[in-house]
Amino acid sequence: MKIQVPIISAFVDGDSGGNPAGVVLHAERFSATEKQQIATAVGLSETAFVSPSDSADIKLEFFTPTQQIAHCGHATIATFSFLRKKGLLANDRSSKETIDGLRTVNMEGEAAYMEQKGPRFESLDEKDFQTALLSLGITAGDLIKGAEPMLVNTGNSFVVLGIRDSETLKDLEPDFSLIEKLSEALDLIGFYVFSLDGVGAGRDAGARMFAPRYGILEESATGMAAGPLACYLREQLGMQQQEFNIEQGSWMAAPSPSVINVRLTIGTDNRIENLFAGGRGTIRDIVEVVL
Incomplete structure (x- = not known):
């Protein structure tokens, strides 16, 4: 057939x-x-x-x-x-x-x-935190100040991790075997690693997504990860807007620039009730x- x-x-x-x-x-x-x-x-x-x-x-x-x-x-x-x-x-x-x-x-x-569902946040324990850093070949000093790497779930789980310098994000050479091992242990789709600089006008963050557990070394646009990142930017980094534009795919070996628009629904308690990611x-x- x-x-x-x-x-x-x-x-x-x-x-x-x-x-x-x-x-x-x-x-x-x-x-x-x-x-x-x-x-x-x-x-x-x-x-x-x-x-x-x-x-x-x-x-x-x-x-x-x-x-x-x-x-x-x-x-x-x-x-x-x-x-x-x-x-x-x-x-x-x-x-x-x-x-x-x-x-x-x-x-x-x-x-x-x-x-997507409202977000669930979970801190990494020290061992998993160190494994995440090692898998990306970075140190705690490379992270955005005050941006604790976390597991975030709005339907699927990702480790969301912020790097302060977009050049460091661009030059990452991940250890995919370590990412896969941690993804299995934490039941993740993968890692969503982002930076706040080095992106185009009107974009709030640029990201890379690694999911070797599912046979995906890197992909150019991930709506189910951009949603968790938007929630993280608002609730963990204090960016209080309700709409975010996430850039992805620009820093791949074969670039395929993408943009994901995420709109958050905020309840009366100022918490995220749900969200819509689109393009x-x-x-x-x-x-x-x-x-």
Whole structure:
């Protein structure tokens, strides 16, 4: 069987860059094993599989080249942008069913915004803190003053770590085996390492994402990590705005600049209730997969 898989770049910066994801429609015809085979053959960090849902507009499943994951930001944006371009979305307010529950997805023209949960923060113990530094080849002196590295979860867990000099962030040579080991121990997707300088106008931070546990050494846009970073910037670093623009992908070996817009919902107690991370998707290619 031959399958045509559209490749959609999500969180594009202007009309270029972004993070590509495969999008497979009518995925109810495939078994979980076949979905994994397709994702492995496509070879991108994530491929999204779209099926009918009894509880939402669509059911979405996400597979990396090695395993299924609960959520994926850029593959969600890619999917809903593609469905809008194909005329398959009836309303601007939509929804997705995942293995971890229901999420709202709002459309604004060609841009899609996906809902994430309010943040959960967890400090690293001293051993894990030192392992995180060692895995990145940095010292505590390289960190942003007052920015304690933390585990942050808005649906998936990431270690969020701030580096004061963007040149240090750009020049990182991670020890992926150590990152994978700590990710297994803490049940992380990976590390989201950021800096507040060296970014374009109107951007609040620049970040790099490392997730070797899921077969992703680095990717160019990560909506499910940009959400935790926006929460961290507000609640841990005191940046009190409700909207953040996160730049990613500029410092990869093969740059693919991306921008993720994050909007926080603030409750009466001044705490973050939930958030929406969004951007645009652009059709890049079509890959043929043989099952």
